[in-house]
Amino acid sequence: MVVEALKDQGVEVVFGYPGGAVLPIYDEIFQQNDIRHILVRHEQGAIHAAEGYARSTGKPGVVLVTSGPGATNVVTGIVDALMDSIPIVVLSGQVPTFMIGSDAFQEGDTVGITRPCTKMNWLVKETDKLAETIHQAFHVATAGRPGPVLVDIPKDVQFATGAYVEKPTVQTGHYAPRVAGDAEMIERMVELIETAEKPVFYTGGGVINSGPAASQLLREWVEATGFPITSTLMGLGAYPASGKSWLGMLGMHGTYQANWAMHDCDVMINIGARFDDRITGRINAFSPGSTRIHVDIDPSSVNKVIRADVPIIGDVAHVLEAALDLWKARGRKVNREAVGRWWAQIEEWKSVDCLAYKPGSSVIRPQHAVARLEALTKGMDRYITTEVGQHQMWAAQYLGFEEPNRWMTSGGLGTMGYGLPASIGVQIAHPDALVINVAGEASWLMNMQEMGTAVQYRAPVKQFILNNERLGMVRQWQELLHGERYSHSWSEALPDFVKLAEAFGCKGIRCDNEADLDDAIREMLAYDGPVIFDCIVEKHENCFPMIPSGNAHNDMILGEVDTQGVIGASGAVLV
Amino acid sequence: MSPLQIKKGSSKHSAYDLRDPNAEVIETHTLTVIVDNESGVLARVIGLFSARGYNIDSLTVAEVDHLGHRSRITVVTSGTPQVIVQIKAQLERMVIVHEVHDLTVEGPSVQRELALFKVRGQGEHRIEALRLAEIFRANVVDSTLESFVFEMTGTPEKVDAFAELMRPLGLVEVARTGVAALARGA
Structure with missing residues (x-):
């Protein structure tokens, strides 16, 4: 019945990960060909991929996970979708109704946990209400200001047979946000x-x-x-x-x-x-x-x-x-x-030319790397995702976006680890487009397991990693705010990204010299398949211009001037 | 800054706030929220208040329409005018919420609360407690040789006043239901 309802809603792709409490739904998925299921490597990857799918298409993204850890692993993505107003429908399995509250294996209070971070969520205890609830969920996720919703389905409800209600016959309830202005x-x-x-x-x-x-x-x-x-x-x-x-x-x-x-x-x-x-x-x-x-x-x-x-x-x-x-x-x-x-x-x-940066020596300036990426992909059917940090801001500053739905980044929540799975979701929705995740090495490692997903589904996503061996934005704040005491903001014991790419079965490219940059980027673009591009950049570059916390718009730092003491104590607490 | 000259409240046509947002005046408002009577609804509403740091001075909830599956939540809250407007907007956008009314702004309303008071005492104190109870139209619902339990219905202010008077006379416990409220008129 769940699969039926999804088809009725026009769903083509589901991102998910199976487990005990959703096996009946997975069994249904196995026996049909209309809905494509993308198996991720971690549930957080599923929801970020669904977010990428949703943002690049305007359609709701659908996620299917099991109870307990399956559901808790999508919570970060649910909050992310709430903050950035992305329509997401999460279907989670739950232990059978008669076992709810007994601390059963893989039981978690999923509706309780996700209540403050969804637009609405439901625990479906009666099979007859299942189809109606799923239709209602799609309506709420997409109507008005979009957002995430979750439907928690106990295993006995999945097994039982009930009356299916088609989409058009379902009353979507009173929830009807106003669209016409006064x-x-x-x-x-x-x-x-x-x-x-x-x-x-x-x-x-x-x-x-x-x-x-x-x-x-x-x-x-x-x-x-x-x-x-x-x-x-x-x-x-x-x-x-x-x-x-x-x-x-x-x-x-x-x-x-x-x-x-x-x-x-x-x-x-x-x-x-x-x-x-x-x-x-x-x-x-x-x-x-x-x-x-x-x-x-x-x-x-x-x-x-x-x-x-x-x-x-x-x-x-x-x-x-x-x-x-x-x-x-x-x-x-x-x-x-x-x-x-x-x-x-x-x-x-x-004329101040605030985005100007010092011309590099042989060391690649991260701004220059993004600017070259822009120059070499101009005019292409291009979608960009990012992780979170300095590279995200450089991408926003130096890449030009000509059309809507081409830029997928975690804005409100600032979720490191967003970009790689999101890029896969975008590529699944647009198989022939060029999809690039502009990343930092630290963020990228947070969900790097999803490279396996990219390889499995032949999603030729390009992972453009600006590798400064630092948590660059954290480092920048420590420099400006915390007396240059760089507490835990460097990346030690980094993997060899080229070998990592080979281990995943995709292509790895490393570039550490500005003279080679253009050719390396061209090589990445020309390769038919997923690429991990390890772009070794200047380690201590700061992201400017910048309005320090607690300052006004006309009080900006433009570049590498003496930045000591620019943020007062009251600004320091503002994050 | 002088107190506001403008009538409290916001325009009905929009979210336009007529009040000075810089005025740090803390106002107390009574909101009525009509919600679907579903499991988790109360948690949702309370969660909104705690997550966004709003105050709850009192809260009552009960099903009021069995067939229509509706419950009525009456919440007394306090905050700056901007916060009150924001609370209303946050409540209104919840999927389970049908209506929100700010009774403090929308005209005269009736507000009542039920309270029980246990007063222990002997001699003059006991007689005085009974006399005051009569003035406040409180009923005696339980009595022993050294204690009374009074039941009283009234506005929160009346309940407060009675509690104050009972305190020196041996007040030991108070139970209050919180405010239930309706707009006056048809």
């Missing part, structure tokens, strides 16, 4: 846009989650108004990096021009972003002179951190369409002259 507020938004002198679009993952139409509408409006646009880490690709209004990413490691524009703007148009602390810096110094428009589908995001002057609760595509229509109907007005002056100011900030 007309009065949309009118105020348009009025502000017509008169703004120093406007900036600040967009986030909500644009991506809303679907391709939202990105299209956003592009149309940005082009028509000529307003500058910046984006959060989650929103990269909604507006093309090659677009003329693009300022680059904002926030802690965002560009100089983007952060100054946010600080000095008079009208801030937040579309589908949530004023995360990595974006705002010090709250009471955040964009002091601006009137803020905030479009979000989740009412609890509005006025949570930063007060919105014009709050619009609704789906990005719906709101943008309504607002754009109204703006056109009112004569496409924009204060061209003032916006022109604003752009002159922005060009001045741009």
Whole structure:
């Protein structure tokens, strides 16, 4: 019945790992050919792969795990999906209903453990409710602000036969988040846009989650108004990096021009972003002179951190369409002259060239490695995942994203070990595309067992590891904050990545000289199969520009200046 | 900063907050939450409060509609105006929640709490306790030669006041149900 319900929901791929309490479902999977099951090496890999699948397709990712440890191993991924609003349906096995609460073998209180980190979860105790619950789960995961859900299914319920209910006949209940924005507020938004002198679009993952139409509408409006646009880490690709209004990413490691524009703007148009602390810096110094428009589908995001002057609760595509229509109907007005002056100011900030890095000697600069990767993959059908740390920020800074759903990174939770399994999930969804995981060696080791999955399913994922033998971001913070006492932030006893690749049955490439870099990258791209690319880079490079914790947007560190004491004690506790 | 001049509450049309977010005024609000009567619902609601660091001053829950499968949770909470608005938004987006009403903002409401007081004493104290109980319309539901158990229904303030008066007269234990509340009018 579970498999039937999944087929009914249009599921094509399930990522999972079998165990005692899900054997009946695995038996069903064995006896059919419609749903493909991808066997991972660890349950955490399954859920990150499902996240990669979901983010690159816009469809919900499905995970199947057993009870107890199977379920607890997906908890990190569930929290990750909750923070980044990714639609994920986890199906977990459970001990039989009559044994629940008896501390049975591999029993865990899965619904209890996952209650605070799912949008909703269910323990199905009656077989007759099973199909209905699964359909409801898909509805909740995808409706409104997407997120993870979990359905816990005891083994006796899996074995029993019950009445199957088809998807269309199931009442999805009262859960129906609002999609259309308030007309009065949309009118105020348009009025502000017509008169703004120093406007900036600040967009986030909500644009991506809303679907391709939202990105299209956003592009149309940005082009028509000529307003500058910046984006959060989650929103990269909604507006093309090659677009003329693009300022680059904002926030802690965002560009100089983007952060100054946010600080000095008079009208801030937040579309589908949530004023995360990595974006705002010090709250009471955040964009002091601006009137803020905030479009979000989740009412609890509005006025949570930063007060919105014009709050619009609704789906990005719906709101943008309504607002754009109204703006056109009112004569496409924009204060061209003032916006022109604003752009002159922005060009001045741009001229600081905040992403410039020192030209390397023979040692490869990590920024240079990412910049070369960008240059050599330009124009390709390319999907990028990352792990978490310095390399993630460099990827966000130096890679250009032209389309939505091409950039998969763990933003809210910052989960090391995300990138490799996510890249496999992306590749399963897009078998012919180029999928690269830009990684750091420490993060990558956290879920390296999934290389076995990549090899088994012939997923030609490219693991581009910037190897500095350090936990680079931790090291950077220790340098700036903790008197250069590098407590446990280096990677000792690292494996030989080339031999490791051979052991997994894939290709390994090592590059430690800038002169060889381009050829090595070309070799990686040309190889038909998974590659582990060990890129030995400068060990003490820091990620700049940077807004130190507790500082305002206009108070950035640009480069390797004397960085001692830049973060005060109050900033030090902010992480 | 002077106290707020604007009427408490937020606009019904949006999440627009009319109040000064910088005012560190702690307000107490009574929220009514209509939820599906399912296992784990209470844990979900309480979990939200503890996970996000919100206060619960009192909480009551019971099924109110057996056929419709609905329970009513009445929670008294306190926080800055911004926090109160946020609590409401966080509750409203939960899948099991049907309705959330902030009775403190949405007009007049009736709030009642049931309390039991055990008072031990002799002589003058005992007589005084009985006299006060009469004034407060508390009933004697248990009696021994040296103790009473009083039962009283009223607003939390009335319950507090009665408890204060009983304390010097030999109050040993109090049991309170927490607030149940309904909006006034049809």
